[in-house]
Amino acid sequence: MEIKANLKQRLVGGAVLLLIGIAFFPLVFNAAGYEERRLESRIPTAPEVVRLVQTERPAPVIIEQVPVAPVTETPVVSAPVSEITESLDALRPSLNPAEEAPALDADQVPAAWALQLASFRQEANARELRTRLINAGYRVYIRQGEDVVRVFVGPEMQRSRLEELKVSLQQEYGLEGMIVRFTTQ
Structure with a gap:
């Protein structure tokens, strides 16, 4: 009997x-949103094309050619x-191949x-220094460390070039x- 009463309650509750749901369905789904989305076209109509009838032809334009004087x-x-020789000497590398040949590692x-x-x-800060040095004409790169960002100039195959560069950068920027x-990691 109890099962029958329980089933009756469920059927009445479902009804x-x-x-x-039937009462509120038209209120919720009344297509008012569809009416709001309907937009009027704001595109203007195409202008009317008017063709002009030309009765007279324009006079032709005559272009005169002026001879160019030859270069004598x-x-x-x-x-x-x-x-010129001083400039070329300044650009010539000052390497002694016997002393500064690139060394080979293991x-x-x-x-x-x-x-x-x-x-x-x-x-x-590292990026700012890198930008300043690149604008000055140096080859500069930065590397991320665990807690610091390092700024490097180079790489160079001859250590002596970097020693000269180190002195000039110390004088110019105060950086020792x-x-x-050089490693690729």
Whole structure:
């Protein structure tokens, strides 16, 4: 008997919920949102094309060709030979191949060197220094460490070049760097 009463209560409850759903269904799903989404077209109509009938032809335009005078003399620019040779001598590398040949490491790979200029806790400071040095014409890169960001100049195959660079950067920027072995990690 108890099962029958329980079943009756469930059927009555389901019927009440169904009636409530039927009553509220038109209120919720009345397509008011569809009416709101309907937009009027704001695209203007196409302009009317008017064709003009031309009765007269325009007068032709006559372009006169003016002869170009031939160049009789080739301009000659003379530069002092001594200045050119001095400039070329300044650009010529000053390496002694016997003393500064790239050394090979244990894996028979040429050893390269880099100049570590600074270490920063904040990456923004390292990036700012890198930008300043790149704008000055140096080859600069940064490396992320565990808690610092390091700024390097290089790499170079000859350590002596970095030693000269270290002196000039110390004079120019007040940064005292140290020469370290270049690695790709």
